[in-house]
Amino acid sequence: MALALWKNLLQTTKKRILQQRRLSLYNGAHGYEEELIKKKLQQFSGGSINLSKEDNGIGILTLNNPKLMNAFTGAMMLELQERVTELENWKDGKGLIIHGAGNTFCSGSDLNAVKEISNSQASDGMYMCMFMQNTLTRLMRLPLISVALVQGKAFGGGAELTTACDFR
Numbered sequence: 001m002a003l004a005l006w007k008n009l010l011q012t013t014k015k016r017i018l019q020q021r022r023l024s025l026y027n028g029a030h031g032y033e034e035e036l037i038k039k040k041l042q043q044f045s046g047g048s049i050n051l052s053k054e055d056n057g058i059g060i061l062t063l064n065n066p067k068l069m070n071a072f073t074g075a076m077m078l079e080l081q082e083r084v085t086e087l088e089n090w091k092d093g094k095g096l097i098i099h100g101a102g103n104t105f106c107s108g109s110d111l112n113a114v115k116e117i118s119n120s121q122a123s124d125g126m127y128m129c130m131f132m133q134n135t136l137t138r139l140m141r142l143p144l145i146s147v148a149l150v151q152g153k154a155f156g157g158g159a160e161l162t163t164a165c166d167f168r
């Protein structure tokens, strides 16, 4: 009986910790509303973030937008958040390798998207950065040993991504 109660408590606590991790660090701060910035980011398509979870507990995350040196489009920023959620729920995960498709790592945010977002409303550029910062903080807190495999260039948001990893 005591053991069952203890297990239940442990599971509830784990669930709560996961739920808290997913909450944005910034919601409500400086007018930041995650759902609104997500709608804006959806408008900038292209590229993908692929995750392969191997049987040995190693995840391989690929930044895939080689035409733009793997720059992060809005769609990729949203996908990165989804992949991080997937990793948070991966019970058998032990490690994570992040690499870029082709012969480079990542040239940062897609400058076309940055330009358009910043031109639409001054604060939207800041909200986009806050969105990414939140995802990278969650990535940094994953209970996995993470390695950024930096081949070629890592600029702007790409360099920030490497600093969210344990090793680079």
Ligand SMILES: CC[C@@H](C(=O)O)C(=O)SCCNC(=O)CCNC(=O)[C@H](O)C(C)(C)COP(=O)(O)OP(=O)(O)OC[C@H]1O[C@@H](n2cnc3c(N)ncnc32)[C@H](O)[C@@H]1OP(=O)(O)O
Pocket: 067, 068, 069, 071, 107, 108, 109, 110, 111, 112, 114, 129, 153, 155, 156, 157, 158, 160
């Ligand atoms: C606000 C967000 C901020 C952050 O979070 O900190 C950012 O990340 S802002 C972005 C910061 N990154 C940059 O400023 C890098 C910009 N790119 C470059 O300086 C160069 O492209 C490079 C990365 C040094 C590579 O140079 P090179 O090897 O000579 O290749 P090309 O310049 O010919 O690039 C090939 C192709 O890719 C396009 N490209 C590259 N980076 C980006 C980007 N960040 N956004 C959009 N497009 C990008 C480049 O324009 C070329 O396209 P084509 O001319 O159509 O072939």
